[in-house]
Amino acid sequence: MRDRIVAFLVLLPSLVAVGIFVYGFIGQNLWVSLTDWGKNPAQALALRPELHFVGLENYRELFTGFVDVRFRQSVVNLIFFTLFFMGGSLGLGLLLAMALDRGPKGEGLFRTVFLFPMALSFVVTGTIWRWLLQPQGGINVLPTLFGLPPFHFPWLTTRQQTWVFDWNQLPFYTALAVGLTLLYVAWKAHQEGERKRLFWSLLSSGVLLVWAFTLGRTTHLLPYPEPHGFSLALVGVILAAVWQMSGYTMALYLAGLRGIPVEVLEAAKVDGASEWQTYRHVILPLLAPITLSAMIVLGHIALKIFDLIFAMAGLDYAPTDVPAIYMYLLAFRGNQFAKGAAIGILLLLLVALVVIPYLVSQLRKEVRR
Amino acid sequence: MGRFFLYAFLLLATLFFLLPVYLVILTALKEPAKITLDTVWRWPDPVYWESFKIAWDAFRPKFQNSVVLALSATALSALVGALNGYVLAKWPFRGSNLLFALMLFGMFIPYQSILIPLFQFVKAIGLYGTLWGLILVHVVYGIPIVTLIFKNYYSEIPDELVEAARIDGAGFFGIFRHVILPLSAPAFVVVAIWQFTQIWNEFLFAVTLTRPESQPITVALAQLAGGEAVKWNLPMAGAILAALPTLLVYIFLGRYFLRGLLAGSVKG
Numbered sequence: 001m002r003d004r005i006v007a008f009l010v011l012l013p014s015l016v017a018v019g020i021f022v023y024g025f026i027g028q029n030l031w032v033s034l035t036d037w038g039k040n041p042a043q044a045l046a047l048r049p050e051l052h053f054v055g056l057e058n059y060r061e062l063f064t065g066f067v068d069v070r071f072r073q074s075v076v077n078l079i080f081f082t083l084f085f086m087g088g089s090l091g092l093g094l095l096l097a098m099a100l101d102r103g104p105k106g107e108g109l110f111r112t113v114f115l116f117p118m119a120l121s122f123v124v125t126g127t128i129w130r131w132l133l134q135p136q137g138g139i140n141v142l143p144t145l146f147g148l149p150p151f152h153f154p155w156l157t158t159r160q161q162t163w164v165f166d167w168n169q170l171p172f173y174t175a176l177a178v179g180l181t182l183l184y185v186a187w188k189a190h191q192e193g194e195r196k197r198l199f200w201s202l203l204s205s206g207v208l209l210v211w212a213f214t215l216g217r218t219t220h221l222l223p224y225p226e227p228h229g230f231s232l233a234l235v236g237v238i239l240a241a242v243w244q245m246s247g248y249t250m251a252l253y254l255a256g257l258r259g260i261p262v263e264v265l266e267a268a269k270v271d272g273a274s275e276w277q278t279y280r281h282v283i284l285p286l287l288a289p290i291t292l293s294a295m296i297v298l299g300h301i302a303l304k305i306f307d308l309i310f311a312m313a314g315l316d317y318a319p320t321d322v323p324a325i326y327m328y329l330l331a332f333r334g335n336q337f338a339k340g341a342a343i344g345i346l347l348l349l350l351v352a353l354v355v356i357p358y359l360v361s362q363l364r365k366e367v368r369r
Numbered sequence: 370m371g372r373f374f375l376y377a378f379l380l381l382a383t384l385f386f387l388l389p390v391y392l393v394i395l396t397a398l399k400e401p402a403k404i405t406l407d408t409v410w411r412w413p414d415p416v417y418w419e420s421f422k423i424a425w426d427a428f429r430p431k432f433q434n435s436v437v438l439a440l441s442a443t444a445l446s447a448l449v450g451a452l453n454g455y456v457l458a459k460w461p462f463r464g465s466n467l468l469f470a471l472m473l474f475g476m477f478i479p480y481q482s483i484l485i486p487l488f489q490f491v492k493a494i495g496l497y498g499t500l501w502g503l504i505l506v507h508v509v510y511g512i513p514i515v516t517l518i519f520k521n522y523y524s525e526i527p528d529e530l531v532e533a534a535r536i537d538g539a540g541f542f543g544i545f546r547h548v549i550l551p552l553s554a555p556a557f558v559v560v561a562i563w564q565f566t567q568i569w570n571e572f573l574f575a576v577t578l579t580r581p582e583s584q585p586i587t588v589a590l591a592q593l594a595g596g597e598a599v600k601w602n603l604p605m606a607g608a609i610l611a612a613l614p615t616l617l618v619y620i621f622l623g624r625y626f627l628r629g630l631l632a633g634s635v636k637g
Binding site: 010021131141323332 | 375383385386390396405406410449456460475477478479483484486487513516535540541542571576601615618619620627
């Protein structure tokens, strides 16, 4: 009995620490995000500033306020960065794994080469790629070594945007995207014969799509049009991030490919499947769980990306801005703690959206076992 | 034919991964005056080793900060993790699983969501701007992942071993010391490598909670590279210095590195 108490007492400090540093701080951060901390310059200097509850005002300002246009662009940047970073790392990682799975000579060496950027700090990667992406040097002059004309893409320095849309259309696009995703889920459920899932996903998809095309088109967040788009300066950042992380997806996929039983591949061969068909219908479906976990990990990294962009472009460069950068800028340079805290909470929600369904599905799997 | 394309692809990929490294070394070995954009890929002539000396002089205090930070935080969190894992795996009590799950949640949060209260807290307890504050923060936010790794590892140790030691009269710490600890080397290696690389490479906490005299090397490097006036041989030499410890870990302990990677890849 004494030992049981000792055991509990050994664990207790960690429990208290996590309780304060995780749960306590999230709670406090939530509270700060509902106050006016930073509105009044006197608060910035005060040791114990007097804070007033303002409800969701900070959140409202971030999404629809006049001054926070930079936050909205940072959200758009984050979405594009996440999509291309995930796509690039998964794609390149899979290709590398497939190549290594064929057992080339020097496989171990190749694996080491592809994976080493994982050991680096994002700050180191950012510093290196900032130099590589100088408009008049680095990658751009690489072709001249072979007597070809240099590239002219200005990488990080471009302010150009493509796929520009009006921020006011955001509710419409969001509802459309979620609605179509749910429609796909419904189609899947229909194929698998899951009636209940079919019903609910179809219903919610229908509601969303109807809303999108009726009220969604006329819902306006701002009294004026505000264009946002994919900032091309991000292309360089995405390239650097893919360089750093695709070795990781390669390692995951390679482990997955090596884990596929030989009998399965033999069976496909006996059935007369071509190599392409084997990949398409046998191997890729077997790798789906790996893709999912890799997506969670990469999405998690992408959503809170900060150091890479800090090192590549600094805090004050709007074209490569993301919420984590803007949050730091607001809170620790501008003393706008309340608004910074609000962005922190939004990031937490975003990450939860990605991670919680994954954890629940993992947990279910455990239980089923 | 297929073989040809395979090797062509692998060669291309190797170039993609190694050309940046080549350029870094090249630039670090150039005389500052000879670094011009149109000749970036030309091998330095003569090789200029001074950059490393200058960079080392400039970065040495920060490098030392990083060493102290990463080593002490890693050692502390490995110790905490081993004890926590031991309790959770071998001395479970009612509700311990729930508490463990609640603990794990800390692994997934983006640290932006606690950064402001953390900053206030560290300031309030007088540790803002010190290395100790940063060590504390790394140990605390490392608790979930190190506990997870140790708990999983200790679950594999048969309960009978613990039971037998108990019948022989060993207590909580006696069992830990004489039964569990001697078997723990692999878990310690995985945790140590994981925490060391994480903490060495970390930036967000470091930039928020330190002053120039307590900065680790990542912060110093980011700030040096951010200044436009600096010649590029210094940031490149600095990048090599900042990368070297974790790269060495990766090269010599790669197997364990990967294991830690797969175990804790969702950590925030």
